[in-house]
Amino acid sequence: MSAPGRLGLGVDTGGTFTKILLVSKSGTVLRGAKVDTRPDRPAAEFVRRVAAAVKRLERAAGRRAQNACLAVAGDVDPVRGRLRRSPNLPMFEGFPFKESLSRALSRSVEVHNDANMAAWACYAMELKRRCADVVALTMGTGIGGGIVLGGRLHTGATGSAAELGHMRVEPGGAPCRCGAAGCLEAYAGKYGLERMARELLAGRPGISSRLRGRGRIEPIDIARAARLGDPLAREVWKRAGRALGIGIVNLVYLLNPDVVMLVGGVARSSELFLGEVRKILKKETFRAPFGHVRVAAARSSDYGALGAALYSLESRA
Amino acid sequence: MSAPGRLGLGVDTGGTFTKILLVSKSGTVLRGAKVDTRPDRPAAEFVRRVAAAVKRLERAAGRRAQNACLAVAGDVDPVRGRLRRSPNLPMFEGFPFKESLSRALSRSVEVHNDANMAAWACYAMELKRRCADVVALTMGTGIGGGIVLGGRLHTGATGSAAELGHMRVEPGGAPCRCGAAGCLEAYAGKYGLERMARELLAGRPGISSRLRGRGRIEPIDIARAARLGDPLAREVWKRAGRALGIGIVNLVYLLNPDVVMLVGGVARSSELFLGEVRKILKKETFRAPFGHVRVAAARSSDYGALGAALYSLESRA
Numbered sequence: 073m074s075a076p077g078r079l080g081l082g083v084d085t086g087g088t089f090t091k092i093l094l095v096s097k098s099g100t101v102l103r104g105a106k107v108d109t110r111p112d113r114p115a116a117e118f119v120r121r122v123a124a125a126v127k128r129l130e131r132a133a134g135r136r137a138q139n140a141c142l143a144v145a146g147d148v149d150p151v152r153g154r155l156r157r158s159p160n161l162p163m164f165e166g167f168p169f170k171e172s173l174s175r176a177l178s179r180s181v182e183v184h185n186d187a188n189m190a191a192w193a194c195y196a197m198e199l200k201r202r203c204a205d206v207v208a209l210t211m212g213t214g215i216g217g218g219i220v221l222g223g224r225l226h227t228g229a230t231g232s233a234a235e236l237g238h239m240r241v242e243p244g245g246a247p248c249r250c251g252a253a254g255c256l257e258a259y260a261g262k263y264g265l266e267r268m269a270r271e272l273l274a275g276r277p278g279i280s281s282r283l284r285g286r287g288r289i290e291p292i293d294i295a296r297a298a299r300l301g302d303p304l305a306r307e308v309w310k311r312a313g314r315a316l317g318i319g320i321v322n323l324v325y326l327l328n329p330d331v332v333m334l335v336g337g338v339a340r341s342s343e344l345f346l347g348e349v350r351k352i353l354k355k356e357t358f359r360a361p362f363g364h365v366r367v368a369a370a371r372s373s374d375y376g377a378l379g380a381a382l383y384s385l386e387s388r389a
Numbered sequence: 390m391s392a393p394g395r396l397g398l399g400v401d402t403g404g405t406f407t408k409i410l411l412v413s414k415s416g417t418v419l420r421g422a423k424v425d426t427r428p429d430r431p432a433a434e435f436v437r438r439v440a441a442a443v444k445r446l447e448r449a450a451g452r453r454a455q456n457a458c459l460a461v462a463g464d465v466d467p468v469r470g471r472l473r474r475s476p477n478l479p480m481f482e483g484f485p486f487k488e489s490l491s492r493a494l495s496r497s498v499e500v501h502n503d504a505n506m507a508a509w510a511c512y513a514m515e516l517k518r519r520c521a522d523v524v525a526l527t528m529g530t531g532i533g534g535g536i537v538l539g540g541r542l543h544t545g546a547t548g549s550a551a552e553l554g555h556m557r558v559e560p561g562g563a564p565c566r567c568g569a570a571g572c573l574e575a576y577a578g579k580y581g582l583e584r585m586a587r588e589l590l591a592g593r594p595g596i597s598s599r600l601r602g603r604g605r606i607e608p609i610d611i612a613r614a615a616r617l618g619d620p621l622a623r624e625v626w627k628r629a630g631r632a633l634g635i636g637i638v639n640l641v642y643l644l645n646p647d648v649v650m651l652v653g654g655v656a657r658s659s660e661l662f663l664g665e666v667r668k669i670l671k672k673e674t675f676r677a678p679f680g681h682v683r684v685a686a687a688r689s690s691d692y693g694a695l696g697a698a699l700y701s702l703e704s705r706a
Contacts (some may be wrong), residue, residue, distance in 0.1 A: 147677055156677055205546045219643070221543055228645025229522045232678040235642040240635050243559060251674045318560050325552040326536070326643055328545025357568045360464055360473055361549040 081137035082381025083122055083173075084186055085109055085144045087160035090122060091377040094129050094137060097385055099197040099378065103129045111160065115167035123176035139180045141384035142169055143189040143376045145216075150231040153183040159249075180387055184227070186210075186376040187335075188234065191218020192225055193379030194333040194370055203330035207323055208370070209236050209316075211338035214249065215257035218379075219327065225383070237261060241318040259315030260345075262338060265291045268308045279304055295341040309341070313348025320349060320367060321356060328361040335370040342369035398454035399698025400439055400490075401503055402426055402461045404477035407439060408694040411446050411454060414702055416514040416695065420446045428477065432484035440493035456497045458701035459486055460506040460693045462533075467548040470500040476566075497704055501544070503527075503693040504652075505551065508535020509542055510696030511650040511687055520647035524640055525687070526553050526633075528655035531566065532574035535696075536644065542700070554578060558635040576632030577662075579655060582608045585625045596621055612658040626658070630665025637666060637684060638673060645678040652687040659686035 079102065084091045086109060094103040105125045109118065130136045146158025146165075153170020155161065174181040191208035199206060206220045215237030219226040226233050237257035238250055245254030246267065258264045269289045273281060281304035282297040283289055297305035320332055334342055349367060356362040372378075396419065401408045403426060411420040422442045427435065447453045463475025463482075470487020472478065491498040508525035516523060523537040532554030536543040543550050554574035555567055562571030563584065575581045586606045590598060598621040599614040600606055614622035637649055651659055666684060673679040689695075 147675065149677070203546070221538060222541065224539065226538055226644070228678065229520070229647045230645055230677040230681045232675065233643065233645035235645075235675060235678070238642045238673075238675065239639045240558070241560065243635050252672070318557050322556045322639055323643060325555045326550065326640060327543070328547055328550035328552075330546045355569070356555075358464065358549065358552060358555065360466070360547040361545065361552070364547045 078385055079133075079135055079137040080381035080383070080385040081126065081140040082189070082377045082379065082384060083126075083140065083142045084189070084376035084380055085118075085142065085161070086376075087111060087145070090118075092122065092125055092129060093377040093381045094133055094135075095378065095381040099382060101378070102135075103133045104377075105129050109161070111163055113163070115164045115169070116172065118164070119169070119172045119176050122173065126177060137179070137384065139182070139384045139387040140173065140177055141189070141380040141387075142173060142181060142183045143186040143380040144169070144183065145186045148183055148185045148231050150182065150184055150227055153181070155183070182384065182387060184225075184380065184383065185216070185218070185231070185234075187216035188218040188225055188227060189379030189383055190335050190375040191220055191234070191379065192383045193375035194331075194335065195220040195223070196382045197375075197378060198333070198370055198372075199331060205327065205329040205331075207234070207236075207327060207329045207332045208335050208375075209320075209332060211260065211334060211336040213262045215261045221327065236319065236323065239319050239322055241315045256315055256319040260312040260319075260338070262291050265294055265308060265312055265338070268311055269294050269305070272304050272307060276304065281305065291338050291341065295344060298341075298344050306344070309344040310348050313345030314352065316345060317349040317352030321352060324353070324356075324361050324365050325358070329365055332365060332367045333370045334368070335375055336373050339369045340373055395702055396450075396452055396454040397698035397700075397702040398443065398457040399506070399694045399696065399701060400443075400457065400459045401506070401693035401697055402435075402459065402478070403693075404428060404462070407435075409439065409442055409446060410694040410698045411450055412695065412698040416699060418695070419452075420450045421694075422446050426478070428480055430480070432481045432486070433489065435481070436486070436489045436493050439490065443494060454496070454701065456499070456701045456704040457490065457494055458506065458697040458704075459490060459498060459500045460503040460697040461486070461500065462503045465500055465502045465548050467499065467501055467544050470498070472500070499701065499704060501542075501697065501700065502533070502535070502548070502551075504533035505535035505542055505544060506694075506696030506700055507652050507692040508537055508551070508650075508696065509700045510692035511648075511652065512537040512540070513699045514692075514695060515650070515687055515689075516648060522644065522646040522648075524551075524553075524644060524646045524649045525692075526637075526649060526651050528577065528651060528653040530579045532578045538644065553636065553640065556636050556639055558632045573632055573636040577629040577636075577655070579608050582611055582625060582629055582655070585628055586611050586622070589621050589624060593621065598622065608655050608658065612661060615661050623661070626661040627665050630662030631669065633662060634666040634669030638669060641670070641673075641678050641682050642675070646682055649682060649684045650687045651685070652692055653690050656686045657690055
């Protein structure tokens, strides 16, 4: 537990930018900064750049955070504080972030997967710790997640828990970037949505659609078309909702959470697929867990740095 | 935490018999008893019968357990200590077990799902608390489960967590008793195995099989035939292994456990399907969680009462 008045420091490393936030215990942002990640440069240089930005922030705030937390996309080893694998940041793989950033910032640093930190923001900030069992499903290019159970972040035996995007929702189905087939993200992640749109366009040449004739189709285009009533675009969201529904059915049977919160860019279009998800959940005959769980889109789509900052306040170091 | 020398008392209520165990903190069984469940009689009578048996046991042992734990098959509300739903014990649904048994035994009583208690036995006894994150998959008529994370039993928001048998492994696939299609237990539970055997026999009339011409086919018959090399019986186990493999892939992505332990009658035939399960797990490209997890059959197939007895020692009441 943190003493009142302590500050949290969160660093969220994306493929292009890295966000830094200094927050109060209640989640109020005191100061924020953005630095280039430059994943093509050595990780040690990144650490120096982040440390310099933190010092500027804290000087401007006139206060200092006791601990810090670094959020990174990829498979994180939270014990050793390293990035095991990250398709977006291959140059940073294996670098001792915990050690290096601790030294540069002269304080204790934890390293976690960014979706885990988003889950912590949902739990601690958006839901105000009123629900003990919360699953966050992050919907961006891929699909990730974070799990808070009994008010504690569940990171798993190797720190790899909550890889929700790779649950099989259609074994033998659509190819996934991971090499397997039928993963949730192959239907409801950004590239999954794009693939479904292209396939439907090709498979139904007779149906007119606002998506036709475009070079590149992004989820935002599919959302815009669906909102204007485009039947093909609506079908894409319906299929994504169905895949998501099966995935959420599975995680409700496993975890019996209070809330499943959808976070990230694609979740901003939740009104286009949440109906299908809820229809699927409603069919389940186990009423206690399915009658209890609430599935909703998070208010913010950008919770990595905030979650990391709040999580840094949980450290007892 | 329990003081040394304290005794645990576990009661495991099955459809026919109820087992009662008095155990030491290390899991050594001091005394055991078996009473008829008589699910056709009122639950209050069952409570009196259990209480009388416990008194006899404790008199014979010359010692008394401080708390007790009741394990029941079905959807248990652990907060109110009631059985919400149980296909095997419909007459017991809604009965205030926690209250009634606490009064009859003059001590604090917890009520939990029997598969959750089996998971606790795997964690506390078989694995000696050396692994923090353990999933037990109970394979009997249906498939259930229990989840221990960070050394704590995860029961979920309504006490319904770990209903592993209803994860969808083949959406739109074989019909499940729950009303849905493609659930894990429709492939790897007792009745799922029996259905697959019947379907294969009917679908491949030209293939000779030891299972042909039998009125009733039980998993033990399918196991016996498979061990003698019967190709059709081997195919049944292969399919069960494939379904189980997909289910375990999903739960490894979600929970990243140290161990997945198979418990119960069907798990005794694990040598017939674990090869297929492991083949499926091996294909996954996320090496940290899949390289770490161990999937194995439990040494005992009967962990409900033992787990409940050990779990009663966790209570701080």
